[in-house]
Amino acid sequence: MEHITPGQAGAALEAVEDARARVADEVGLPRGYWWAMAAGWLALGAIGDLAPPWLVMAATLVFGVAHATLASRLLAGRRRTQRLQVSAVVAGRRTAVIVVGILVGLVAITIGAGLALYADGAHHPGLWAGVLGAAVIGFGGPEILRVLLRGRART
Amino acid sequence: MTAPGFDELIHPSTRLRLMATLAAADWAEFSYLKDRLELSDSALSKQLAALEEAGYIDTERRLDGSRHRLRARITATGRDAFDGHVAALEAIVAAGREPHSTRSSS
Numbered sequence: 001m002e003h004i005t006p007g008q009a010g011a012a013l014e015a016v017e018d019a020r021a022r023v024a025d026e027v028g029l030p031r032g033y034w035w036a037m038a039a040g041w042l043a044l045g046a047i048g049d050l051a052p053p054w055l056v057m058a059a060t061l062v063f064g065v066a067h068a069t070l071a072s073r074l075l076a077g078r079r080r081t082q083r084l085q086v087s088a089v090v091a092g093r094r095t096a097v098i099v100v101g102i103l104v105g106l107v108a109i110t111i112g113a114g115l116a117l118y119a120d121g122a123h124h125p126g127l128w129a130g131v132l133g134a135a136v137i138g139f140g141g142p143e144i145l146r147v148l149l150r151g152r153a154r155t
Numbered sequence: 156m157t158a159p160g161f162d163e164l165i166h167p168s169t170r171l172r173l174m175a176t177l178a179a180a181d182w183a184e185f186s187y188l189k190d191r192l193e194l195s196d197s198a199l200s201k202q203l204a205a206l207e208e209a210g211y212i213d214t215e216r217r218l219d220g221s222r223h224r225l226r227a228r229i230t231a232t233g234r235d236a237f238d239g240h241v242a243a244l245e246a247i248v249a250a251g252r253e254p255h256s257t258r259s260s261s
Binding site for chain 2: 004005006007009010012013015016017018019020022023024078081082083084085086087088089090
Protein backbone atom coordinates (compact mmCIF):
# COMPACT_ATOMS: atom_id res chain seq x y z
CA MET A 1 0.00 0.00 0.00
CA GLU A 2 2.95 2.32 0.73
CA HIS A 3 3.93 2.45 -2.92
CA ILE A 4 0.65 4.11 -3.94
CA THR A 5 0.96 7.87 -4.15
CA PRO A 6 -1.97 10.21 -3.44
CA GLY A 7 -2.01 11.04 -7.16
CA GLN A 8 -2.32 7.39 -8.13
CA ALA A 9 -5.01 6.86 -5.50
CA GLY A 10 -6.88 9.87 -6.83
CA ALA A 11 -6.67 8.52 -10.38
CA ALA A 12 -7.99 5.15 -9.19
CA LEU A 13 -10.91 6.87 -7.44
CA GLU A 14 -11.68 8.76 -10.66
CA ALA A 15 -11.76 5.44 -12.52
CA VAL A 16 -14.19 4.08 -9.93
CA GLU A 17 -16.43 7.14 -10.27
CA ASP A 18 -16.29 6.94 -14.07
CA ALA A 19 -17.35 3.27 -14.02
CA ARG A 20 -20.25 4.11 -11.70
CA ALA A 21 -21.31 7.03 -13.91
CA ARG A 22 -21.31 4.76 -16.98
CA VAL A 23 -23.64 2.36 -15.19
CA ALA A 24 -25.82 5.28 -14.08
CA ASP A 25 -26.07 6.30 -17.77
CA GLU A 26 -27.88 3.01 -18.38
CA VAL A 27 -30.83 4.12 -16.23
CA GLY A 28 -33.90 4.44 -18.42
CA LEU A 29 -36.74 2.52 -19.99
CA PRO A 30 -36.55 0.01 -22.86
CA ARG A 31 -37.23 1.42 -26.34
CA GLY A 32 -40.24 -0.89 -26.61
CA TYR A 33 -41.93 0.89 -23.70
CA TRP A 34 -41.91 4.20 -25.58
CA TRP A 35 -43.22 2.64 -28.81
CA ALA A 36 -45.97 0.86 -26.86
CA MET A 37 -46.94 4.14 -25.21
CA ALA A 38 -47.01 5.87 -28.60
CA ALA A 39 -49.24 3.14 -30.02
CA GLY A 40 -51.54 3.41 -27.00
CA TRP A 41 -51.69 7.19 -27.33
CA LEU A 42 -52.59 6.93 -30.99
CA ALA A 43 -55.21 4.24 -30.35
CA LEU A 44 -56.81 6.25 -27.53
CA GLY A 45 -56.89 9.37 -29.72
CA ALA A 46 -58.58 7.46 -32.55
CA ILE A 47 -61.03 5.65 -30.26
CA GLY A 48 -61.85 8.89 -28.43
CA ASP A 49 -62.75 10.50 -31.73
CA LEU A 50 -64.44 7.70 -33.61
CA ALA A 51 -65.81 5.15 -31.12
CA PRO A 52 -68.87 5.17 -28.83
CA PRO A 53 -68.40 6.38 -25.21
CA TRP A 54 -68.49 2.87 -23.69
CA LEU A 55 -65.56 1.83 -25.89
CA VAL A 56 -63.64 5.00 -24.97
CA MET A 57 -64.08 4.16 -21.28
CA ALA A 58 -63.12 0.52 -21.78
CA ALA A 59 -60.03 1.44 -23.84
CA THR A 60 -58.91 4.01 -21.26
CA LEU A 61 -59.29 1.39 -18.52
CA VAL A 62 -57.33 -1.21 -20.51
CA PHE A 63 -54.61 1.35 -21.25
CA GLY A 64 -54.36 2.29 -17.57
CA VAL A 65 -54.20 -1.33 -16.38
CA ALA A 66 -51.65 -2.28 -19.07
CA HIS A 67 -49.46 0.67 -18.17
CA ALA A 68 -49.69 -0.02 -14.44
CA THR A 69 -48.61 -3.64 -15.10
CA LEU A 70 -45.67 -2.54 -17.26
CA ALA A 71 -44.79 0.27 -14.89
CA SER A 72 -44.43 -1.97 -11.86
CA ARG A 73 -41.59 -3.77 -13.66
CA LEU A 74 -39.97 -1.00 -15.63
CA LEU A 75 -40.46 2.43 -14.08
CA ALA A 76 -37.57 2.05 -11.65
CA GLY A 77 -35.42 2.52 -14.75
CA ARG A 78 -33.09 -0.37 -13.94
CA ARG A 79 -33.88 -2.51 -16.99
CA ARG A 80 -33.34 -0.31 -20.01
CA THR A 81 -31.09 -2.90 -21.58
CA GLN A 82 -31.04 -6.68 -21.30
CA ARG A 83 -27.28 -6.63 -20.76
CA LEU A 84 -27.24 -5.01 -17.34
CA GLN A 85 -29.49 -4.36 -14.38
CA VAL A 86 -28.63 -1.15 -12.57
CA SER A 87 -28.61 -1.43 -8.77
CA ALA A 88 -31.45 0.20 -6.86
CA VAL A 89 -28.97 2.45 -5.06
CA VAL A 90 -27.56 3.84 -8.32
CA ALA A 91 -30.95 4.12 -10.05
CA GLY A 92 -32.59 5.88 -7.09
CA ARG A 93 -36.30 6.63 -7.18
CA ARG A 94 -36.30 9.59 -9.51
CA THR A 95 -36.98 7.74 -12.78
CA ALA A 96 -40.56 6.73 -11.93
CA VAL A 97 -41.39 10.25 -10.75
CA ILE A 98 -39.94 11.80 -13.92
CA VAL A 99 -41.72 9.35 -16.27
CA VAL A 100 -45.07 9.94 -14.56
CA GLY A 101 -44.38 13.69 -14.82
CA ILE A 102 -43.68 13.33 -18.55
CA LEU A 103 -46.93 11.40 -19.05
CA VAL A 104 -49.00 13.92 -17.08
CA GLY A 105 -47.44 16.74 -19.10
CA LEU A 106 -48.16 14.94 -22.33
CA VAL A 107 -51.80 14.32 -21.34
CA ALA A 108 -52.14 18.09 -20.77
CA ILE A 109 -50.51 18.84 -24.13
CA THR A 110 -52.75 16.32 -25.92
CA ILE A 111 -55.92 17.72 -24.35
CA GLY A 112 -54.79 21.28 -25.12
CA ALA A 113 -54.00 20.37 -28.73
CA GLY A 114 -57.35 18.58 -29.09
CA LEU A 115 -59.27 21.59 -27.76
CA ALA A 116 -57.31 23.97 -30.00
CA LEU A 117 -57.97 21.81 -33.07
CA TYR A 118 -61.66 21.53 -32.13
CA ALA A 119 -61.91 25.31 -31.74
CA ASP A 120 -60.24 25.68 -35.12
CA GLY A 121 -62.91 23.47 -36.67
CA ALA A 122 -60.59 20.59 -37.54
CA HIS A 123 -62.06 17.20 -38.36
CA HIS A 124 -61.17 14.49 -35.80
CA PRO A 125 -59.33 16.76 -33.35
CA GLY A 126 -58.85 13.87 -30.87
CA LEU A 127 -57.17 11.73 -33.49
CA TRP A 128 -54.75 14.49 -34.54
CA ALA A 129 -54.00 15.41 -30.95
CA GLY A 130 -53.28 11.70 -30.36
CA VAL A 131 -50.93 11.65 -33.36
CA LEU A 132 -49.07 14.63 -31.88
CA GLY A 133 -48.80 12.97 -28.45
CA ALA A 134 -47.74 9.65 -29.97
CA ALA A 135 -45.03 11.34 -32.05
CA VAL A 136 -43.66 13.19 -29.03
CA ILE A 137 -43.57 10.14 -26.78
CA GLY A 138 -42.49 7.63 -29.43
CA PHE A 139 -39.66 9.61 -30.97
CA GLY A 140 -38.77 11.92 -28.08
CA GLY A 141 -39.59 9.93 -24.94
CA PRO A 142 -36.14 8.40 -24.34
CA GLU A 143 -34.40 11.71 -25.04
CA ILE A 144 -36.76 13.74 -22.81
CA LEU A 145 -36.19 11.25 -19.97
CA ARG A 146 -32.41 11.32 -20.48
CA VAL A 147 -32.30 15.12 -20.37
CA LEU A 148 -34.51 15.29 -17.27
CA LEU A 149 -32.49 12.56 -15.50
CA ARG A 150 -29.27 14.47 -16.15
CA GLY A 151 -30.90 17.70 -14.99
CA ARG A 152 -32.00 16.04 -11.75
CA ALA A 153 -28.59 14.44 -11.26
CA ARG A 154 -26.90 17.86 -11.42
CA THR A 155 -29.25 19.43 -8.86
CA MET B 156 -18.55 3.56 7.56
CA THR B 157 -16.37 0.97 5.81
CA ALA B 158 -12.95 0.26 7.31
CA PRO B 159 -10.15 0.99 4.82
CA GLY B 160 -8.49 -2.13 3.47
CA PHE B 161 -6.16 -1.86 0.49
CA ASP B 162 -6.73 -4.88 -1.75
CA GLU B 163 -3.91 -5.84 -4.10
CA LEU B 164 -6.23 -8.10 -6.11
CA ILE B 165 -8.71 -5.33 -6.88
CA HIS B 166 -6.26 -2.46 -7.40
CA PRO B 167 -5.04 -3.12 -10.97
CA SER B 168 -6.91 -0.73 -13.25
CA THR B 169 -8.94 -3.28 -15.21
CA ARG B 170 -10.10 -5.20 -12.13
CA LEU B 171 -10.89 -1.96 -10.31
CA ARG B 172 -13.13 -0.78 -13.16
CA LEU B 173 -14.68 -4.22 -13.38
CA MET B 174 -15.47 -4.27 -9.66
CA ALA B 175 -16.74 -0.66 -9.75
CA THR B 176 -19.09 -1.56 -12.61
CA LEU B 177 -20.41 -4.64 -10.85
CA ALA B 178 -20.74 -2.74 -7.56
CA ALA B 179 -23.10 -0.30 -9.30
CA ALA B 180 -25.21 -3.06 -10.88
CA ASP B 181 -27.24 -6.04 -9.74
CA TRP B 182 -25.64 -8.00 -12.57
CA ALA B 183 -23.96 -7.38 -15.91
CA GLU B 184 -23.58 -9.57 -18.95
CA PHE B 185 -20.24 -10.57 -20.38
CA SER B 186 -20.88 -8.61 -23.59
CA TYR B 187 -21.63 -5.41 -21.63
CA LEU B 188 -18.47 -5.71 -19.56
CA LYS B 189 -16.42 -6.50 -22.64
CA ASP B 190 -17.67 -3.38 -24.44
CA ARG B 191 -17.35 -1.08 -21.45
CA LEU B 192 -13.87 -2.22 -20.44
CA GLU B 193 -12.71 -2.64 -24.04
CA LEU B 194 -11.25 -6.07 -23.39
CA SER B 195 -10.95 -9.18 -25.52
CA ASP B 196 -13.01 -12.24 -24.59
CA SER B 197 -9.97 -14.03 -23.19
CA ALA B 198 -8.73 -11.02 -21.20
CA LEU B 199 -12.13 -10.47 -19.62
CA SER B 200 -12.54 -14.18 -18.87
CA LYS B 201 -9.16 -14.15 -17.13
CA GLN B 202 -10.09 -11.15 -14.96
CA LEU B 203 -13.48 -12.62 -14.09
CA ALA B 204 -11.87 -15.94 -13.19
CA ALA B 205 -9.37 -14.25 -10.85
CA LEU B 206 -12.14 -12.34 -9.08
CA GLU B 207 -14.40 -15.38 -8.90
CA GLU B 208 -11.62 -17.51 -7.45
CA ALA B 209 -11.23 -14.92 -4.67
CA GLY B 210 -14.97 -15.11 -4.00
CA TYR B 211 -15.49 -11.48 -5.05
CA ILE B 212 -17.92 -12.21 -7.87
CA ASP B 213 -20.30 -14.95 -8.98
CA THR B 214 -20.84 -15.88 -12.60
CA GLU B 215 -23.84 -17.66 -14.04
CA ARG B 216 -24.36 -19.10 -17.49
CA ARG B 217 -27.88 -18.63 -18.85
CA LEU B 218 -29.35 -20.17 -21.94
CA ASP B 219 -31.02 -17.53 -24.15
CA GLY B 220 -32.45 -19.26 -27.21
CA SER B 221 -29.54 -21.19 -28.61
CA ARG B 222 -26.90 -18.91 -27.06
CA HIS B 223 -25.25 -19.09 -23.68
CA ARG B 224 -24.95 -15.76 -21.92
CA LEU B 225 -22.72 -15.20 -18.94
CA ARG B 226 -23.83 -12.91 -16.16
CA ALA B 227 -21.55 -11.66 -13.41
CA ARG B 228 -22.55 -10.18 -10.10
CA ILE B 229 -20.60 -8.94 -7.11
CA THR B 230 -20.80 -11.03 -3.90
CA ALA B 231 -21.12 -9.69 -0.35
CA THR B 232 -17.43 -10.52 0.18
CA GLY B 233 -16.55 -8.69 -3.02
CA ARG B 234 -18.59 -5.64 -2.04
CA ASP B 235 -16.89 -5.48 1.36
CA ALA B 236 -13.47 -5.78 -0.27
CA PHE B 237 -14.34 -3.15 -2.90
CA ASP B 238 -15.77 -0.69 -0.35
CA GLY B 239 -12.71 -1.23 1.86
CA HIS B 240 -10.39 -0.64 -1.08
CA VAL B 241 -12.17 2.58 -2.06
CA ALA B 242 -11.97 3.72 1.58
CA ALA B 243 -8.23 2.96 1.56
CA LEU B 244 -7.76 5.00 -1.63
CA GLU B 245 -9.69 7.88 -0.07
CA ALA B 246 -7.49 7.65 3.03
CA ILE B 247 -4.34 7.85 0.87
CA VAL B 248 -5.69 10.91 -0.94
CA ALA B 249 -6.70 12.51 2.37
CA ALA B 250 -3.28 11.78 3.89
CA GLY B 251 -1.67 13.44 0.88
CA ARG B 252 -3.68 16.59 1.57
CA GLU B 253 -3.00 16.64 5.32
CA PRO B 254 0.31 18.60 5.39
CA HIS B 255 -1.30 21.41 3.38
CA SER B 256 -4.37 21.60 5.60
CA THR B 257 -2.16 21.50 8.73
CA ARG B 258 -0.05 24.37 7.38
CA SER B 259 -3.04 26.42 6.39
CA SER B 260 -4.76 25.91 9.75
CA SER B 261 -1.66 26.85 11.80
